[in-house]
Amino acid sequence: MRLSDQLAFSLQLFLRQKFRTLMALLAVSIGVMSVLLLTGLSEGARKFVLQEFSLLGKDTLIMLPGRKETQGGLPPLTGESSRDLTLEDAAALNRLAEVEYTVPLIAGLSEAYAGGLNRELIVLGSNERLLELRGLSLQQGRNLPMSSDQTRSPVAIIGAGVAQELFPASSPLGEWIRLGDRRFRITGVLEPSGVSLGTDMSNAVIIPIQASQQLFNSPGLFRLIIKLYSADQLKTVQPAMLNLIASRHAGEPDVTLITQDALLSTFNQILGVLTAAVVGIASISLLVAGVLIMNITLISVTQRTAEIGLLKALGAPQQTVLGLFLLEAGILALIGALLGVILAVILLTLAHLNWPAMPLQIPLWALVSAVSVAIGVALLFAWLPARKASRMDPVDALRGVANAN
Amino acid sequence: MIELQALSRHYLLGGEEVKALDQFSINIAAGDYISVMGPSGSGKSTLLNQLGLLDTPTSGSFRFDGVETTTLGEAERAKLRNNQIGFVFQAYHLIDRLTALENVELPLTLAGTDPSLRRERASELLIKLGLERFLHQRPQQLSGGQRQRIAIARAVITQPRLLLADEPTGNLDSHSGASVVELLEQLNNDGITLVVVTHDADLGARAERQLLMVDGQLSSESVLSKGETSDAPL
Numbered sequence: 001m002r003l004s005d006q007l008a009f010s011l012q013l014f015l016r017q018k019f020r021t022l023m024a025l026l027a028v029s030i031g032v033m034s035v036l037l038l039t040g041l042s043e044g045a046r047k048f049v050l051q052e053f054s055l056l057g058k059d060t061l062i063m064l065p066g067r068k069e070t071q072g073g074l075p076p077l078t079g080e081s082s083r084d085l086t087l088e089d090a091a092a093l094n095r096l097a098e099v100e101y102t103v104p105l106i107a108g109l110s111e112a113y114a115g116g117l118n119r120e121l122i123v124l125g126s127n128e129r130l131l132e133l134r135g136l137s138l139q140q141g142r143n144l145p146m147s148s149d150q151t152r153s154p155v156a157i158i159g160a161g162v163a164q165e166l167f168p169a170s171s172p173l174g175e176w177i178r179l180g181d182r183r184f185r186i187t188g189v190l191e192p193s194g195v196s197l198g199t200d201m202s203n204a205v206i207i208p209i210q211a212s213q214q215l216f217n218s219p220g221l222f223r224l225i226i227k228l229y230s231a232d233q234l235k236t237v238q239p240a241m242l243n244l245i246a247s248r249h250a251g252e253p254d255v256t257l258i259t260q261d262a263l264l265s266t267f268n269q270i271l272g273v274l275t276a277a278v279v280g281i282a283s284i285s286l287l288v289a290g291v292l293i294m295n296i297t298l299i300s301v302t303q304r305t306a307e308i309g310l311l312k313a314l315g316a317p318q319q320t321v322l323g324l325f326l327l328e329a330g331i332l333a334l335i336g337a338l339l340g341v342i343l344a345v346i347l348l349t350l351a352h353l354n355w356p357a358m359p360l361q362i363p364l365w366a367l368v369s370a371v372s373v374a375i376g377v378a379l380l381f382a383w384l385p386a387r388k389a390s391r392m393d394p395v396d397a398l399r400g401v402a403n404a405n
Numbered sequence: 406m407i408e409l410q411a412l413s414r415h416y417l418l419g420g421e422e423v424k425a426l427d428q429f430s431i432n433i434a435a436g437d438y439i440s441v442m443g444p445s446g447s448g449k450s451t452l453l454n455q456l457g458l459l460d461t462p463t464s465g466s467f468r469f470d471g472v473e474t475t476t477l478g479e480a481e482r483a484k485l486r487n488n489q490i491g492f493v494f495q496a497y498h499l500i501d502r503l504t505a506l507e508n509v510e511l512p513l514t515l516a517g518t519d520p521s522l523r524r525e526r527a528s529e530l531l532i533k534l535g536l537e538r539f540l541h542q543r544p545q546q547l548s549g550g551q552r553q554r555i556a557i558a559r560a561v562i563t564q565p566r567l568l569l570a571d572e573p574t575g576n577l578d579s580h581s582g583a584s585v586v587e588l589l590e591q592l593n594n595d596g597i598t599l600v601v602v603t604h605d606a607d608l609g610a611r612a613e614r615q616l617l618m619v620d621g622q623l624s625s626e627s628v629l630s631k632g633e634t635s636d637a638p639l
Contacts, residue, residue: 001515001516015502016501306496312486313459313486313498315487315488315515316487316515318480319480320515393460395454398494
């Protein structure tokens with residue numbers, strides 16, 4: 001029997017059994033759609049996070065106070081306190097030949113008052129290199145003054161959102177903003193830049209590091225970002241940095257160094273596992289679709305016993321009968337899978353329109369595997385009833401229908 | 406053309422062995438017109454299933470054109486069924502979703518014949534059999550007699566040498582039955598070997614060779630000339 005005839009035979013059957021066909025298509029398309037949607041979302045989230053953190057650059061290190069913080073494992077039972085990472089540590093590191101500059105960071109929340117309005121803001125204490133490091137630029141005004149002048153400069157750079165909210169009618173440049181019990185003169189406004197390193201810079205205020213130490217009453221740094229002259233020095237400079245810290249911290253290198261690659265690979269691993277878990281859960285719906293196709297094929301075989309007997313009497317060998325039923329399951333799965341792909345693309349496109357920052361797209365591997373798994377599962381599950389049909393005794397099959405009539 | 410030698414078909418029913426066909430022997434020549442009669446359970450249908458290669462015997466020999474069929478594989482038997490044997494069933498067994506033309510084409514479709522060629526052959530045959538009005542109608546739009554005539558057209562579309570009819574008039578009124586018998590006999594006159602299993606004594610009496618079966622064995626055989634058969638009422 002020609003493939004074109006087998007296809008025509010199946011299509012005629014689908015047209016006769018519209019409801020059953022629709023149910024199978026729905027099951028497969030929902031299965032494929034959910035796999036693709038969840039994969040698209042997970043992949044989008046993964047790419048988004050990686051994209052955010054890749055802003056750091058390959059020639060950049062992050063130093064965190066405390067040795068155990070990001071190294072995994074159980075915390076020590078006896079309790080182990082680490083020394084603060086200080087501005088003096090930063091200055092010492094800055095003197096290493098490989099280090100181009102360091103950017104200290106202190107982060108906190110503070111109530112902000114300006115022009116009779118107030119709201120809670122993210123306050124970042126840092127130095128003039130922060131903008132360069134983060135790839136941020138100013139919309140108006142100027143950067144923080146050079147580090148050496150900072151103690152004498154109660155100045156602030158505000159995010160575009162803060163400017164809009166607290167100074168809706170006038171330019172914020174030169175105006176005062178009160179954070180906690182301190183006043184800062186606004187010298188710059190950031191370009192709107194979305195979320196960077198998990199912080200919405202539009203709703204942040206950047207003040208000199210010394211001022212933030214006083215504001216939050218904390219001499220220790222939250223992070224120290226170290227920019228090297230060259231990414232090639234990334235590996236070799238780490239022991240020197242740890243030695244330096246150890247010499248300053250009573251012999252204890254109680255800091256953790258994170259590179260962009262390590263950070264990205266950790267995130268990649270975590271998000272990869274999450275994606276796999278989510279896809280695994282969604283695959284259950286494909287399995288359910290497979291079971292439905294098996295049931296539909298089983299019903300079809302039972303209802304078409306007479307037809308099977310007839311086909312065999314007219315000279316259809318087992319392979320042809322098997323092929324007919326498998327082809328039906330395969331076509332249902334293929335059309336259902338294509339519908340699922342179309343639905344997933346439409347939904348993800350709509351989601352992307354509403355959330356442009358997220359790179360929502362279905363990875364090719366997910367597309368190929370969802371469609372092939374859908375077809376594979378359908379064929380696998382249809383195999384049993386199709387085999388039953390192909391092995392049916394023609395005499396019994398013909399008689400079975402006669403009895404049914 | 407056909408030689409059955411001590412052909413038996415036994416099966417177990419409720420733990421007891423049933424001899425549906427027991428040491429059955431017969432020779433059938435090309436162009437023969439044979440009726441098989443006998444009470445229910447006498448083995449008529451079993452014989453027809455054996456002749457049609459729908460079932461395999463428990464023992465014995467069945468040669469079709471000199472070829473021993475009992476040793477053939479499933480695919481070879483299917484091929485032989487497709488191009489050498491035609492079936493006519495009491496319940497017609499037409500596929501509802503196909504038109505009359507598509508139903509008639511079906512054996513050629515299964516054989517992988519070119520679509521335009523098989524359409525041409527099926528149309529020609531239906532026209533020859535006076536069924537051209539029904540080409541594009543579906544079985545449920547046709548009467549019983551019309552359905553059975555379409556089924557007969559399907560049975561002979563591959564120009565088989567053997568036509569097997571199982572109670573071909575069993576579901577039909579006398580008028581429709583007569584037209585079906587007329588068609589079968591016309592095909593036999595054209596050279597096809599015809600074996601009809603029936604409970605209908607009048608139909609059985611029309612055959613040249615009338616077999617009577619009892620308990621899976623040939624009880625008697627009457628051989629008439631063609632002239633005598635045509636006198637039997639339908």
